[in-house]
Amino acid sequence: MKEFELIKYLTNENSQNCDLLRMGIGDDCAVIKNKVDDWLVTTDALFEGVHFDLSYTPFYLLGRKSLSVNLSDIAAMGGEPLFYTIALGIPNGVNPENLKKMYDGMNDVASLYNVAMIGGDTCNSQSGLALSITLIGKVPAKKAILRKGALSGDAIYITGTAGEAALGFNCFQKKRTGSDVERFLKRFNDPEPRIKAGKWLMSQNIVTSMIDISDGLSQDLSHIAEDSKVGFKIYADNLPLSQNFCSVARELDIDPLKLVLTGGEDYELLFTVRKNDADRFEALFKKNKDDIGCLITKIGEITSDKDERLIVDKKGNLITFDKTGFEHNI
Amino acid sequence: MKEFELIKYLTNENSQNCDLLRMGIGDDCAVIKNKVDDWLVTTDALFEGVHFDLSYTPFYLLGRKSLSVNLSDIAAMGGEPLFYTIALGIPNGVNPENLKKMYDGMNDVASLYNVAMIGGDTCNSQSGLALSITLIGKVPAKKAILRKGALSGDAIYITGTAGEAALGFNCFQKKRTGSDVERFLKRFNDPEPRIKAGKWLMSQNIVTSMIDISDGLSQDLSHIAEDSKVGFKIYADNLPLSQNFCSVARELDIDPLKLVLTGGEDYELLFTVRKNDADRFEALFKKNKDDIGCLITKIGEITSDKDERLIVDKKGNLITFDKTGFEHNI
Structure with missing residues (x-):
């Protein structure tokens, strides 16, 4: 399926009304221009057998996750979520009790973030369960943080940790259970959108670009790099990964570094700050840590060469990626 | 599938943020409150094998229809469409050329109504093609026309004609072709959203309630009646139906009146006007007919008994509906 070609095609073909938009596709x-606050709009779909497997993900958590992944897109602009609609395709034979559990999950997340369901469409689907959510939020006018603002020299940060959702997914696939992997299973099935952190980052007027990590750290950083026409260097030794994470990954025969850099569905925020602002930013963060509710770690810097995508170790040695994992080129 | 139970469930369970809403589910x-204009939001999904059959509906027309049916919901509030997002599930084996045709159809309708695509999500679907569109529009603050404003004595009007899309669907099913049914096939495959008429009706400050006819005239009028806590009487002899419509319907062994009253997918507007305003309204309509672009016909009146759902002929005799069609009870 030539998904990206198609998206490019439709992006190019359809650009009316652009004077009302700060940011389109x-x-x-x-981002839609408005008087006091701009409006944010995002749509994400989840299809059974493609995005989720009901043998890993119970209905209640599917409901939570379907809303959380959309909330994460609002967080990535520094916005506040307000409303959502849901289109639902229901295959024959689904137990209505399970659908109620799914709505309970959605409602619980909606309550937590004060988001109201304002409409939708429910119909029969010929195959699996399909959910499509459109979320509307707001952000003070002109303050939405885009992907395209990163400049050479900017420090790169992430909230929380990366790779854990992908490790959770691997645990599900390999039927690895136990208390030491519960955290990873939860990261995959019940991601926490970084709404608080996103709003706080927006309010500091210090962040130059931001994205949420849904495709994997290195790919999402590449999106920032492409849109900002810059390159990047990641300090592998700075990446926040726990001893437990590394040992479970190795036990499952996965390179932990590869998982951190390429694992998807983390729904953490990845953002950049001007080099000269970095110390002030880190001091501000320390002061507000409890309110923000997650770690923030400097993991690299933006470089001027737009084709540069580097990963280096403590000594500055390059790490390259091959099919079996990442290797230090010493 | 207990669709309506589910919708009721989720409607009741989720009602945060209501101070920002004029109208929720x-x-x-x-309808979302805003400074100058209120915002309108609607979501409609189309699933292959449920809402469309690619043997009747070519990709280009599917693209047009998927956007038009959403535009019709904006028209039914008197609004102006602005933006849309689309979530698309694509099964394996679809020819990319066909998907381009579908986007061409969508883009052509988008251009016609000056609506911009602002986002979406494209992914693989395990079975049929699935499209979900969320459309955002605007309407001057507090001017959205709801279903709930009809009062006893109001005159009931419809734009254009009803039943023709359903007749077209029957023609497709029974492989009835020919120049005399082309209009009906087009009504089914390429409905025209009544954006112009809806905006004009809103601007006259004269319409008390409105809905678009997607479920069939009598069912959609029942939605107005339920929400307004009133009844209705339809004048069967006033219903606009052509001789050609009647003869094709009879040829296919369908009661024309049944088709007009129960056939779905007309996407015409059904609305009410205070009895005392009806003459003034009809004079205004005559003067602006060319701008509005469709017929408007008085087809009945709102009554005070909220359980009343009457269909009467010219002489005031009741017409009742049974499994084989409508019958005059003389």
Whole structure:
């Protein structure tokens, strides 16, 4: 399926009404100009057998996740979520009790973030369960943080940790259970959108670009790099990964570094800050840590060469990626 | 599938943020309060094998229809469409050329109504093609026309004609072709959203309730009646139906009146006007007919008994509906 070609095609073909848009297709949300606050709009679909497997993900958590992944797109612009609609395709034979559990999950997340369901469409689907959610949020006018603002020299940060959702997915696939992997299973099945962190980052007027990590750290950083026409260097030794994470990954025969850099569905925020602002930013973060509710770690820097995508170790040695994992080129 | 139970469930369970809403779930669009213009939001999904059959509906027309049916919901509030997002599930084996045709159809309708695509999600679907569109529009603050404003004595009007899309669907099913049924096939495959008429009706400050006819005239009028806590009487002899419509319907062994009253997917507007305003309204309509672009016909009146759902002929005799069609009870 030539998905990206298609998206490019429709992006190019359809560009009316652009005077009302700050940002159309091509970022985490579209940004619509308004009087006081701009509006943010994002749509994400989840199809059974493609995005989820009901043998891993119970209905209640599917409901939570379907809303959380959309909330994450609002977080990635520094916005506040307000409303959502849901289109639902229901295959024959689904137990209505399970659908109620799914709505309970959605409703619980909606309550937590004060988002209201304002409409939707429910119909029969000839195959699997299909959910499509459109979320509308707001952000103070002109303050949405886009992907395209990164400049050479900017420090690169992430919230929380990366790779854990992908490790959780691997645990499900390989039927690895136990208390030491519960955290990873939860990261995959019940991601936490970084709404608080996103709003705080927006309010500091210090972040130059932002995206949420849904495709994997290195790919999402590449999106920032492409849109900002810059390159990047990641400090592998700075990446936040726990001893437990590394040992479970190795036990499952996965390179932990590869998982951190390429694992999808983390729904953490990846963002950049001007080099000269970095110390001030880190001091501000320390002061507000409890309110923000997650770690923030500097993991690299933006470089001027737009084709540069580097990963280096402590000594500055390049790490390259091959099919079996990442290797230090010493 | 207990669709309506589910919708009721989720409607009741989720009602945060209501101070920002003029209208939540339960009308053609949700209405969000804003400074100058209110925002309208609607979501409609189309699933292959449920809402469309690619042997009747070519990809280009499917693209047009998928956007038009959403535009119709904006028209039914008197609004102006602005933006849309699309979530698309694509099964394996679809020819990319066909998907381009579908986007061409969508883009052509989008251009016609000056609506911009601002985002979406494209992914693989395990079975049929699935499209879900969310459309955002605007309407001057507090001017959205809801379903719930009809009062006893109001005159009931429809734009254009009803039943023709359903007749077209029957022609497709029974492989009835020919120049005399082309109009009906087109009504089914390429409905025209009544954006112009809806905006004009809103601007006259004269319409008390409105809905678009997607479920069939009598069912959609029942939605107005339920929400307004009133009854209705339809004048069967006033219903606009052509001689050609009647003869094709009879040829296919379908009662024409049944088709007009129960056939779905007309996407015409059904609305009410205060009895005392009806003459003034009809004079205004005559003067602006060319701008509005469709017929408007008085087809009945709102009554005070909320359980009343009457269909009467010219002489006031009741017409009742049974499994084989409508019958005059003389």
